Amino acid sequence: MKLSCFIFLLFFISTSLATVPPNSIYESFLQCFSNQTCTTPDKLCDVVLPQSSAIYTPTLRAYIRNSRYNTSTSPKPLIVIAARSESHVQATVLCTKSLNFQLKTRSGGHDYDGLSYVSNQPFFVLDMSYLRNITVDMADDGGSAWVGAGATLGEVYYNIWQTSKSHGPHGFPAGVCPTVGAGGHISGGGYGNMMRKYGLSVDYVTDAKIVDVNGRILDRKSMGEDLFWAINGGGGSSFGVILAFKLKLVPVPPTVTVFRVEQTLEENALDMVHKWQFVAPKTSPDLFMRLMMQSVTRNTTQTVRASVVALYLGRQTDLMSLLTKEFPELRLKTENCTEMTWLQSAMWWANVENATVAKPEVMLERNPDTANFLKRKSDYVETEISKEGLDFLFKKLLGSGKLNIVFNPYGGKMSQVPTTQTPFPHRKRLFKVQHSMNWKDAGTVAESSFMEQTRSFYSYMAPFVTKNPRHTYLNYRDLDIGTNSHGPNSYREAEVYGRKYFGENFDRLVKVKTAVDPENFFRDEQSIPTLPKKV
Template identity: 50%
Template sequence: MLYIHLRKCFDNAAINTSRDRESSYSKPYKMKAASPLLLPVLAILVLSLSCANPNPVFNNFFPCLSSHSSPLYPISDVFYTPNNSSFLSVLHSYIRNRRFSTSLTPKPFAIVSAKHESHIQSTLICARQCGFQVRIRSGGHDFEGLSYVSEVPFVVLDMFNLRSINIDIAKRTAWAQAGATIGELYYRIAEKSNVHAFPAGVCVGLGTGGHFSGGGYGNLMRKYGLSVDNIIDAQLVIVNGTILNRESMGEDVFWAIRGGGGASFGVILSWKIKLVPVPAKVTVFNKKWTLENNATDVVYRWQQVAHKLPKDIFIRAWPQVVNGGQKGMKTVEVSFVGHFLGKSNSLIPLMNERFPELGLLQTDCIEMSWIESTIFWAVFPNGTSIDALLKRASKADVFFKAKSDYVKKPIPKAGLESIWKVMIEIGIRGFMQWNPYGGRMSEILESETPFPHRAGIIFEIFYYMFWLEEGTEATNHYVNLTRRLYNTMTAYVSKDPREAFLNYRDLDIGCASPNSNESLSSAKVYGAKYFKENFDRLVRVKTTVDPDNFFNNEQSIPPLPPYV
């Protein structure tokens, strides 16, 4: 069935009923107390009801939320259950993959669309008290739906209303709440300056909460590294509702949430980021080659030079299947999508010297501001206003499956030709994006953040397969095609472990049953692929900040046993 791969992770899972433990951390922030007039009524409600009540959401969970929330920010304004007419629209509005919006998809008992920090605090306290799991969602781009799907009783904590952004150009810093999208962040930076930016993704609907905590990469990474390499502070809500900043959480926890997946340790409330300088004009291009005009030779050369070019240049290779020149025939077209921090009159001579095989011409280049280049990279139609960065998608358009890989040695031409053959057999629904490393990415130590994929990587691969057909049969078919392409690449990618990127969540590489005694041994399988040697340190941090494993999912960081 559609969710059989997810259900296998929960065969031995149980609802977390672990005992209460007080955190050893200081408490720089205090939750707002409920109105004294409400306390007697709420106390009677809470004391008279049990978490085991057949209707725990209404009879216990909601009163608990009310008693722990500020009366200035009523929880009722942001609380949804299946009895609310808007429940499904709220749930589906931040699901980006239609695989997880079907009638078979497990639904939460409730959704809390937090508008205030007290909503987060009360959700954690009351979910823990009542045995609910909490899934945390910001932009909703979790490729396996783990931020809004679970096989045990759960609550979705939506962060998308917490979206404030405060830019300080004089200090070259900004605070961004977890529910803000990177498109909104880019837009707000550009309101203040046309010569500042931030290194993050090109999909502008990504929520900063999850995107940054998994690493966050984009076309500035060869110049400035990842998003996590440019984060200087954060606010994290831990299991007992305490809000910590960098000083109060300590450097180990601050290290862990910058690339180790924040949802394993708490709820990211906001990030403080360091802005980076960019020129007033940048250059972008999209040069396309097909197999018929020697795309294989160009790709082969790209592998040798793209990671060695100056840091100001980022050139993505994007192979995909298209219709060929003859009717009924398919071919592979490779788009070389480039971003240069400078003008074209500087780029062209450099490319003619270092990468003449690309055949880049002045007419291929477009000069624009950095903020306009975010529109180009997000594949909006030409002429689209930057106001599009503020528009949020309303629903998922397609079903999809994604995977990732890292390459350390150039793939030989014979290997490329075998890859193109498999791609043509699979058809037009799938593609890969090959993203060059080198530059700043090779200068940062693997241990500096949990994200370990640094020196020695020449490019990263993103696999993507999409479809429109509904039903389990179609899903199985296209997921298997994705796996076929992935398996085809085995000989050419990293080994022992075969590395993977956390932001491209993939349950195929391993999963664990939360709260199971085998959680740690299972987690080591995917943990080695996502984090390499950093996994052990992440486990130690987890044991300190969340020893009872309240924050867990199928690919979370477990604590050291015993934790129940």
């Protein structure tokens, strides 16, 4: 976009935004957007969407992935901008800033606490879902891909599979949910079931494009290494709007193996879970074993079910040999294992039925406007939990309803990368804990009950996880750990959650933020603050 287009500046009193009629706000924004993009307003009816637009609600709802924020009382943006081009993103930033509104940027909508599409302040939503172009080049340094921020991980995996067929199979180390947006996932660090082999998604980002607070499009060279570092694990929304990432692809074997094994307390799940802590983070980096624990009813008796779900980058025979030796408590059998291609394993992990015969195009399905009510929290464990500790947690889990506790092992490549190489500081931990609560019952009574169960178990975990601070994963966004009112105590408020997300890397993130967005335009309830201004 050429910013030399004549900009029609409108006088706007920012201190009285709440009293300005919505139509006036829309007309002011539309005129500014029209001037910035050199496009007549009548050509923007499917891009700049006021609340009166027929497609406003379907567009807003499409990528709300938590039903807690999809109610009649949930705060709604005054305008949704469904960007179709980079120039639309530039114009959105400049026009939102000129009107002094808050801007929320959404790629896939999987922000667990809704920070990409909800605010208690007057705000606009920039929807990036149309900026989903993916260009794979297998001739570039062993394979690379430019991925638009609005692309989903499923689309990324599908396009890599399509293009790399004749070059040997390739993949990318990222998440297992195919509808997650690439922009938010990667800028928050990005992890998946190949992280023990390859590390995080951000370890394979070689370039990026971002719109900064001045509406400029910057790549890695023009943004500089500090900003490039910050958006690779520090969350993009504090620094600008991510347009795209360039990713280095990784080779995957022609055959991989998956399995799922379940044990209840009566089947010695306690011994299995205890041993898992000594094996999963230390075994071959080709093996990723996720452990999930939940209260279930078996034969009218309430018990805890422990499930190990795994990906092995190799053949079944090698996997069986490895785990028979290292993890006999798992009682893995040949019939538990299935060999398949890497793309089929991505479908299997996404719970696609009959993944070995399903059409790969299933990875392109976005499933818009589908969500549960949910709450997520996270923790990190540094030393193995004793059997007594696990027994205590299992007893508490029996009274925690639908809560699912997930252990994700680290080790392998994760522990080999310096904790300051990217903003993600948790690489040396033993494993990560996800507290996952889903429910379908609408209403405040149900929400209060499920939220209380989740928070109670979180308190029971306290003795077994990191302390001072109690660390948390940015992409498992959790407003319980602190929020920022962006008043005179903004830095101190941000330091509370910032140290939990970023550890010592918080200080460098604040310096980058202060340099690139000194007026704190790109802000949300848990954004990186600027340095306090000296009096």
